Amino acid sequence: MHQVEIATTQETLLDSPEMVLNMGPQHPSTHGVLRVVLKLDGETVIDLDCDIGYLHRGMEKIAENRMYTMIAPYWDRLDYIAAVSNGLVWVETVEQMMGLPVPPRAHYLRTILTELNRIASHLLWLATHALDIGAVTVLLWALREREEILKIFERQFGARLTCHAWRVGGMPNDAYDDFNKDVRQFVNNFPKRLEEYETVLSENRIWLSRTVGIGVISGEDAIAIGLSGPALRGSGVAWDVRKSRPYAAYADMDFDIPLGENGDTYDRYLVRLEEMRQSRRIIDQALEKLPDGPVNAKLPKIVKPPAGDYYHSIEGPKGEIGCYLVSDGTAQPWRVRVRPPSFINLQALKQMCVGHLVADVVAIIGTLDIVLGEIDR
Amino acid sequence: MLLLGPINVLNDLLLNVFSQETINFFIWPLIQIGLVVTLVALWVAYATYLERKISAFMQARLGPMRVGPWGLLQPIADGLKLLTKEDFIPEKADRWIFFFAPYIAVASAFIVFAVIPFGPDWAVIADVNIGLLLVLAVSSIGVLALILAGWSSNSKYALLGGLRSSAQMVSYEVAMGLSLIGALMFARTLSLSGIVAAQGSDSIWFLVYQPAGFLLFLISGIAENNRAPFDLPEAESELVAGFHTEYSGMRWSLFFMAEYAAMVVVASVATTVYLGGWYFPFVYRLEAAGYHNLYVLVSLLVFLVKTSIILYIYFWLRWTLPRFRYDQLMDIGWKWLIPSALINIVLSGFAIFVVQALDGWRGMRTIESLERGLNLTATGKGIMIGFGVAGLFLTAILLARINWRSRDFNLKTQRRNIKLVNLPQGKPAVQPGS
Numbered sequence: 170m171h172q173v174e175i176a177t178t179q180e181t182l183l184d185s186p187e188m189v190l191n192m193g194p195q196h197p198s199t200h201g202v203l204r205v206v207l208k209l210d211g212e213t214v215i216d217l218d219c220d221i222g223y224l225h226r227g228m229e230k231i232a233e234n235r236m237y238t239m240i241a242p243y244w245d246r247l248d249y250i251a252a253v254s255n256g257l258v259w260v261e262t263v264e265q266m267m268g269l270p271v272p273p274r275a276h277y278l279r280t281i282l283t284e285l286n287r288i289a290s291h292l293l294w295l296a297t298h299a300l301d302i303g304a305v306t307v308l309l310w311a312l313r314e315r316e317e318i319l320k321i322f323e324r325q326f327g328a329r330l331t332c333h334a335w336r337v338g339g340m341p342n343d344a345y346d347d348f349n350k351d352v353r354q355f356v357n358n359f360p361k362r363l364e365e366y367e368t369v370l371s372e373n374r375i376w377l378s379r380t381v382g383i384g385v386i387s388g389e390d391a392i393a394i395g396l397s398g399p400a401l402r403g404s405g406v407a408w409d410v411r412k413s414r415p416y417a418a419y420a421d422m423d424f425d426i427p428l429g430e431n432g433d434t435y436d437r438y439l440v441r442l443e444e445m446r447q448s449r450r451i452i453d454q455a456l457e458k459l460p461d462g463p464v465n466a467k468l469p470k471i472v473k474p475p476a477g478d479y480y481h482s483i484e485g486p487k488g489e490i491g492c493y494l495v496s497d498g499t500a501q502p503w504r505v506r507v508r509p510p511s512f513i514n515l516q517a518l519k520q521m522c523v524g525h526l527v528a529d530v531v532a533i534i535g536t537l538d539i540v541l542g543e544i545d546r
Numbered sequence: 547m548l549l550l551g552p553i554n555v556l557n558d559l560l561l562n563v564f565s566q567e568t569i570n571f572f573i574w575p576l577i578q579i580g581l582v583v584t585l586v587a588l589w590v591a592y593a594t595y596l597e598r599k600i601s602a603f604m605q606a607r608l609g610p611m612r613v614g615p616w617g618l619l620q621p622i623a624d625g626l627k628l629l630t631k632e633d634f635i636p637e638k639a640d641r642w643i644f645f646f647a648p649y650i651a652v653a654s655a656f657i658v659f660a661v662i663p664f665g666p667d668w669a670v671i672a673d674v675n676i677g678l679l680l681v682l683a684v685s686s687i688g689v690l691a692l693i694l695a696g697w698s699s700n701s702k703y704a705l706l707g708g709l710r711s712s713a714q715m716v717s718y719e720v721a722m723g724l725s726l727i728g729a730l731m732f733a734r735t736l737s738l739s740g741i742v743a744a745q746g747s748d749s750i751w752f753l754v755y756q757p758a759g760f761l762l763f764l765i766s767g768i769a770e771n772n773r774a775p776f777d778l779p780e781a782e783s784e785l786v787a788g789f790h791t792e793y794s795g796m797r798w799s800l801f802f803m804a805e806y807a808a809m810v811v812v813a814s815v816a817t818t819v820y821l822g823g824w825y826f827p828f829v830y831r832l833e834a835a836g837y838h839n840l841y842v843l844v845s846l847l848v849f850l851v852k853t854s855i856i857l858y859i860y861f862w863l864r865w866t867l868p869r870f871r872y873d874q875l876m877d878i879g880w881k882w883l884i885p886s887a888l889i890n891i892v893l894s895g896f897a898i899f900v901v902q903a904l905d906g907w908r909g910m911r912t913i914e915s916l917e918r919g920l921n922l923t924a925t926g927k928g929i930m931i932g933f934g935v936a937g938l939f940l941t942a943i944l945l946a947r948i949n950w951r952s953r954d955f956n957l958k959t960q961r962r963n964i965k966l967v968n969l970p971q972g973k974p975a976v977q978p979g980s
Contacts, residue, residue, distance in 0.1 A: 188702060190702050190703075190706075191702075196786060197786060198784070212706065212872055299868065302868040302869060303774060303775065303777070303867070303868040303869025304866075304867065304868040304869075305601075305605075305864075305865055306601070306604050306605050306865045306866060308605075309605035309606060309607060310605065310606065313606055369866065370868075373867070373868065375775055375867055375868045375869070375870055376868050378870075378871070378874055379868055379869075379870075379871060379874075405965075407967055407969055409969060412969035412970075412971055412972065413969065413971075413972040414972045414973065414974070415971060415972065415974045416974070420971060420974045423968075424968075425966040425967060425968050426966070426967050426968070426969050427964045427965070427966055428964060428965040428966075428967055429964050429965075430964075430965070436964065439963075439964045440964055443964055443966070526871055526872060526873065527706070527784055527785075527872075528778075528784050528869075528871045528872060529871065530784075531784050
């Protein structure tokens with residue numbers, strides 16, 4: 170672990186104008202085991218440094234010693250609140266490298282379930298972000314909706330969080346009997362619930378004063394840092410992997426990309442809310458068009474992509490999650506490299522925070538929507 | 547009658563040991579203090595239960611349900627749990643200050659109950675003629691406990707919490723005191739019983755004369771208690787637990803009790819000054835019918851209900867609103883609340899002047915006669931109410947003028963809509979059905 174180098178000018182607390190405050194790794198709102206070392210002047214942040222690695226498992230290295238099919242569960246544990254999306258990157262990378270023809274029904278189900286996962290992830294973001302800023306009730310409301318999605322996951326995959334949702338070549342099994350009914354019910358109920366959150370937050374003076382103009386990052390800076398997902402679109406940059414390089418069944422879907430203007434916390438909040446609505450639209454369409462047929466491609470006995478390298482990415486809830494896979498033609502990958510959106514989005518923290526108050530640091534960590542499982546891998 | 551029998555028996559028993567004077571000035575107050583402290587402690591404990599139930603109700607949950615029917619014994623279970631927990635003092639803490647800070651907090655919150663009139667007659671413990679001043683003075687000692695706790699913990703989070711609380715409570719103390727002055731101009735006394743009597747004799751609550759004052763008092767009271775949306779000193783998402791980060795067990799729960807007791811104090815003062823204290827229409831008929839003790843008991847109940855309604859507002863706000871930021875909190879205190887309170891004072895004075903002038907012109911003497919309250923005529927009441935309502939609007943307009951250029955003022959117009967774009971589609975990574 171690297172030494173965090175923020176030194177005070179003087180030794181004692183009384184003499185020095187600056188104070189170094191250790192936020193985390195055990196802090197209620199650093200969203201896991203993130204350690205942020207803040208240098209404060211009063212309550213104003215003048216410098217900060219992130220210390221990560223408390224959750225390092227060496228997943229990329231482990232993957233080098235596993236069969237291709239055995240690596241999928243490790244992906245679930247990167248961004249554990251968006252396990253379904255994460256799993257999709259891996260299986261699609263392998264499938265595309267092998268040129269496997271995945272049946273359309275599997276593609277549509279993947280679309281529906283990853284979008285459900287996007288809503289679930291955004292709901293958890295909304296819950297914790299609101300909690301960080303002090304609106305406690307939104308937490309439980311948002312978790313209530315998330316629960317409905319997790320119930321669908323539980324019935325479909327047998328697990329709620331780390332689903333191990335996909336298999337190379339398709340899905341472990343077809344949609345369960347009441348799948349259409351359950352998803353339809355969720356789709357019908359959801360807009361009303363989202364309205365409720367809006368009434369509590371969107372026009373709330375306190376919420377506005379806590380989010381407008383906080384953690385501003387311009388479009389150019391966002392691109393330079395490499396932000397992706399809602400954090401990028403909040404700054405007004407139109408980039409969405411679902412549109413620019415459609416995967417699964419997104420090419421058939423009609424949906425819009427929400428863009429913010431100012432790149433502040435409030436814009437990112439609005440962008441994510443709108444994304445949930447668009448996700449609902451996608452699910453609605455995919456359910457209408459859901460084709461019949463098999464959900465699995467015919468697979469060889471051992472999954473062995475040809476030698477070479479391949480990069481594939483999808484639009485995860487947090488941003489562009491990608492997989493760079495190097496194969497030497499054996500049953501185990503030679504190198505797996507994850508492009509973790511949270512890790513790259515976290516780089517913007519310093520630029521966003523300096524000059525703001527301690528309370529804003531918490532809001533900005535919330536708005537970046539990071540998951541430490543993915544940052545530390 | 548209802549209570550006098552046993553009281554007389556006890557008095558006779560005590561006479562064997564003490565003189566009647568000792569009993570009157572020492573023993574009875576002690577018994578009263580014991581009773582009030584016990585009752586307030588119970589009240590505080592059940593306020594936590596109420597808060598948990600109300601928050602659960604707002605959040606689509608059940609709240610405590612396991613201990614006793616509907617979880618009614620939950621506060622007792624919590625208290626026992628906290629008593630048996632380890633009382634941990636950090637090694638680098640300033641031991642003595644760390645040790646005493648919670649007691650200062652609790653004491654300052656509980657002492658105030660001495661002067662609060664829970665009901666008529668024997669329900670008042672001490673009718674001090676500077677009651678309201680005492681309330682303000684003692685409750686502002688509470689800030690000392692928070693600063694000491696924050697400092698002695700030798701933890702940076704606690705220190706920040708202590709700093710925040712000192713700045714916050716000192717600023718809001720001013721607004722709180724100023725907002726009460728309007729009502730005091732009508733009551734013309736600082737004695738809390740006197741204030742209630744002034745509202746009783748006129749059969750009108752000061753809330754009607756002083757709507758702006760009531761709102762200001764409530765807002766600054768909530769801030770003074772460090773409750774959401776002003777709960778910065780203990781903002782759990784920023785400062786972990788603020789000034790009581792390092793406290794545990796019973797010492798922690800003393801802070802907790804102090805917080806709830808302080809809430810009850812502010813709610814009681816708001817009830818006393820603005821909601822007519824224990825008065826309620828038609829209850830006086832019990833007294834007229836000769837049921838004196840029943841009358842006192844019913845009045846006590848009325849007081850409790852009124853206070854609970856204000857407590858409910860506390861809970862309601864806490865579970866609805868996000869938290870302010872430190873600088874915004876200071877803005878609200880100094881740029882909104884204090885100017886409003888000053889405007890309110892000027893307006894109240896003007897209203898009284900107008901009514902006096904009018905009554906003087908009609909050859910009557912009102913307001914000046916203190917013994918029987920304000921004795922306003924119907925016209926006088928009308929004018930007062932008119933001024934009160936006008937005060938609300940006028941305050942709003944003047945404040946808008948003052949804060950026009952403030953960044954936070956036009957927030958509502960800053961509500962933006964996001965653009966929706968339909969991006970052109972790129973080359974698909976995978977063809978459906980390929």
